[in-house]
Amino acid sequence: MLRKRADGSRSFLAQISITRGGRRVHSEAQTFERRPAAAAWITRREAELKENPELLGRDAKARDPLLRDVIDLYVADSRKEIGKTKAQVLEAIKRYDIADLRCSKIGSVEVLDFARDLCNGRQPQTVANYLSHLGAVFAIARIAWGAPLDEGAMKDALKGAKRLGITGKSKSRSRRPTLDELDRLLSHFLVSETRYRGVIPMTRIVPFAIFSARRQDEITRLRWADFDEAQKRVLVRDMKHPGEKMGNDTWVDLPDEAVAIIKATVRGKAEEIFPYDPGSISASFTRAAILLGINEESMADHDRLHFHDLRHEGVSRLFEIGYSIPRAALVSGHRTWASLKRYTHLGQVGDKFAGWKWQERATAPRGLRLVGGSSA
Numbered sequence: 119m120l121r122k123r124a125d126g127s128r129s130f131l132a133q134i135s136i137t138r139g140g141r142r143v144h145s146e147a148q149t150f151e152r153r154p155a156a157a158a159w160i161t162r163r164e165a166e167l168k169e170n171p172e173l174l175g176r177d178a179k180a181r182d183p184l185l186r187d188v189i190d191l192y193v194a195d196s197r198k199e200i201g202k203t204k205a206q207v208l209e210a211i212k213r214y215d216i217a218d219l220r221c222s223k224i225g226s227v228e229v230l231d232f233a234r235d236l237c238n239g240r241q242p243q244t245v246a247n248y249l250s251h252l253g254a255v256f257a258i259a260r261i262a263w264g265a266p267l268d269e270g271a272m273k274d275a276l277k278g279a280k281r282l283g284i285t286g287k288s289k290s291r292s293r294r295p296t297l298d299e300l301d302r303l304l305s306h307f308l309v310s311e312t313r314y315r316g317v318i319p320m321t322r323i324v325p326f327a328i329f330s331a332r333r334q335d336e337i338t339r340l341r342w343a344d345f346d347e348a349q350k351r352v353l354v355r356d357m358k359h360p361g362e363k364m365g366n367d368t369w370v371d372l373p374d375e376a377v378a379i380i381k382a383t384v385r386g387k388a389e390e391i392f393p394y395d396p397g398s399i400s401a402s403f404t405r406a407a408i409l410l411g412i413n414e415e416s417m418a419d420h421d422r423l424h425f426h427d428l429r430h431e432g433v434s435r436l437f438e439i440g441y442s443i444p445r446a447a448l449v450s451g452h453r454t455w456a457s458l459k460r461y462t463h464l465g466q467v468g469d470k471f472a473g474w475k476w477q478e479r480a481t482a483p484r485g486l487r488l489v490g491g492s493s494a
Contacts (some may be wrong), residue, residue, distance in 0.1 A: 120153075131190055132156035134163055145195070145263060147187040185224060186217035188265045190343060192255045195262060207251045210370040221259065222266040226245075233284045240285030249276055249285060291420060293427045294434060300324070302410050302477050303403070318394050318402055322379060324428065325480040326392075328471070329375035331432030331450045332472035333358060334425050335396040341389050350377050357451055373436075375477055382481040400425045437461045439469045
């Protein structure tokens with residue numbers, strides 16, 4: 119396996135994995151500067167293990183591999199799907215000096231030095247994410263492969279990084295769209311939908327995002343078969359969860375406004391209710407916000423309006439119209455009520471969307487039949 123280091127040099131990872139009766143009995147890896155050397159090691163090592171089967175497992179546990187090799191073993195061995203972000207972070211870590219250290223040489227000091235290197239151009243919450251993903255490797259390395267990584271050293275480093283301000287939590291976004299901003303955005307989208315065929319119906323999706331309090335990728339995964347009109351709920355497949363990336367299917371309640379939008383959407387051949395690419399939805403929203411002057415380059419990120427802020431608006435609205443924390447959680451999908459407490463101190467009371475013209479627009483039959491994400 120070819121890899122590039124941070125300094126531009128190349129290395130080659132040689133891996134050996136032996137399975138017997140459906141169970142992995144031996145795995146090891148080494149890094150070489152040249153491809154022929156890596157290939158020669160594999161050939162030589164496989165022959166050695168074949169002639170001396172008593173070395174299986176035992177020899178691997180006695181080794182002291184490089185951290186980069188253990189990271190590769192973690193990725194290769196994991197039966198659970200590793201999220202895209204986590205995979206990218208682990209690959210990035212292999213470009214730092216710590217990845218070239220033997221596992222037995224990595225203590226809390228080395229991890230903290232790595233964290234300090236990460237601070238260059240990164241926010242404390244990003245550094246915390248890097249250490250969290252690396253911590254997953256530390257937690258399993260000794261158990262799974264006998265690699266002498268000290269999980270206690272990682273825990274000490276995490277404590278130290280927090281106290282030194284190297285790591286920190288993400289700041290909660292509080293940006294909410296005004297009715298004027300929404301009117302400008304939806305008027306812009308209406309012009310596009312009137313002029314062109316096949317464009318994403320943002321005048322329907324934006325109101326649905328607010329009233330359902332759903333994330334953009336969740337909206338595009340909602341299926342007609344999972345919509346329970348009688349109970350006013352829908353099954354959100356693979357709902358975002360810090361510990362589970364796939365298979366985390368959750369039923370959520372739908373406010374009346376969200377139910378009305380789904381009922382007004384003509385069912386086509388696609389199994390999804392909104393069969394569109396989530397990235398395209400976000401890009402369309404972002405472009406419009408810039409074009410209309412809602413977002414400017416000089417603005418700090420927390421002042422800019424993002425599509426995800428519509429979820430924050432939706433959850434805030436639930437409390438403003440009198441929802442309790444438990445009832446709001448059934449809509450938003452939050453698993454802990456503590457994360458919803460900040461919404462209970464909102465100063466505004468009442469529904470600012472009462473009589474909103476864009477809700478009427480979103481629930482009006484349009485004579486358009488959605489087929490696989492385009493109108494026909």
